[in-house]
Amino acid sequence: MSSAQALQINAYMSPHPLDEDSFLEEEWISWLPGYVKEETEDGLPSYYHDSNVALYEKIETFTNDLFKKAAERIWPLLKDHHFKKVFISIDYSNYRGDTSLAGYEYRYSNPGKGTYQFSVDRNLLHRYSAFLDEKLDKLPNMNIWEHELMHLLDHWEILKASSFAHSDLPLNNLRYYALKYREEGIANLLDLLDGKIKGISSIAKAKEVFAANYTKVKSDLSNHKKTDDKIRSEMYSGYDFYEVGPWIILDMLDEIFSLTEIDTDWFMSRLGNYCQP
Numbered sequence: 001m002s003s004a005q006a007l008q009i010n011a012y013m014s015p016h017p018l019d020e021d022s023f024l025e026e027e028w029i030s031w032l033p034g035y036v037k038e039e040t041e042d043g044l045p046s047y048y049h050d051s052n053v054a055l056y057e058k059i060e061t062f063t064n065d066l067f068k069k070a071a072e073r074i075w076p077l078l079k080d081h082h083f084k085k086v087f088i089s090i091d092y093s094n095y096r097g098d099t100s101l102a103g104y105e106y107r108y109s110n111p112g113k114g115t116y117q118f119s120v121d122r123n124l125l126h127r128y129s130a131f132l133d134e135k136l137d138k139l140p141n142m143n144i145w146e147h148e149l150m151h152l153l154d155h156w157e158i159l160k161a162s163s164f165a166h167s168d169l170p171l172n173n174l175r176y177y178a179l180k181y182r183e184e185g186i187a188n189l190l191d192l193l194d195g196k197i198k199g200i201s202s203i204a205k206a207k208e209v210f211a212a213n214y215t216k217v218k219s220d221l222s223n224h225k226k227t228d229d230k231i232r233s234e235m236y237s238g239y240d241f242y243e244v245g246p247w248i249i250l251d252m253l254d255e256i257f258s259l260t261e262i263d264t265d266w267f268m269s270r271l272g273n274y275c276q277p
């Protein structure tokens with residue numbers, strides 16, 4: 001694809017308030033800053049009100065623009081990827097979870113077909129709409145869509161890891177627990193380089209926190225022959241993956257660099273490859 005501007009993005013409120021089959025209740029959506037809680041002139045429910053319809057469109061366009069901006073920023077990584085259509089479901093009913101902001105839905109994405117599904121979760125929607133309603137002068141400064149796009153690039157590894165995540169064997173869950181530092185570490189590396197990671201400030205500290213967490217999780221799991229959804233979701237919650245993970249990836253990159261020995265001769269020979277007819 002020639003540029004991020006050419007991406008076909010469909011950001012949509014989900015369920016869409018104007019969809020008659022959405023069984024929408026006013027309370028699900030009336031919390032949105034700027035929402036007008038009034039019937040229409042024809043006596044229809046408030047979600048059909050002209051100013052609310054305009055509000056949905058504003059949120060959808062805003063989401064679309066922010067996504068495009070992020071794609072543009074990391075376009076060199078994305079440009080050879082197959083893109084047909086990107087869907088972004090704006091989830092105001094909080095289907096996914098209490099703390100998350102956005103997501104890459106690998107289960108509903110298909111790199112072969114070039115179709116990808118993302119979500120905006122209620123926490124992020126709250127900030128988007130407060131910002132649009134001028135109740136908030138700044139958005140969170142994390143690279144949210146760059147992060148989710150890195151997950152897209154990592155699709156197949158995420159898919160592989162997910163079978164360990166949902167297995168009921170503790171050993172598989174422990175494996176996924178470790179892999180989650182990889183997944184979120186890669187996706188959050190840009191945030192680390194941008195100086196946006198809080199909490200951990202060195203590779204040494206990150207290793208120490210990882211080792212302590214891993215030992216604890218391993219010991220907790222040793223009490224179970226099989227795990228269930230509750231045990232697993234507790235184990236995979238928290239922010240350490242996001243804060244510790246990128247430092248671990250940085251440490252591993254350092255190791256890869258030292259193995260490759262990017263010395264003068266190697267560098268010059270690679271440059272030579274660029275110039276061959």
Ligand SMILES: [Zn+2]
Pocket residue numbers: 147151183184187
């Ligand atoms: Zn992530």
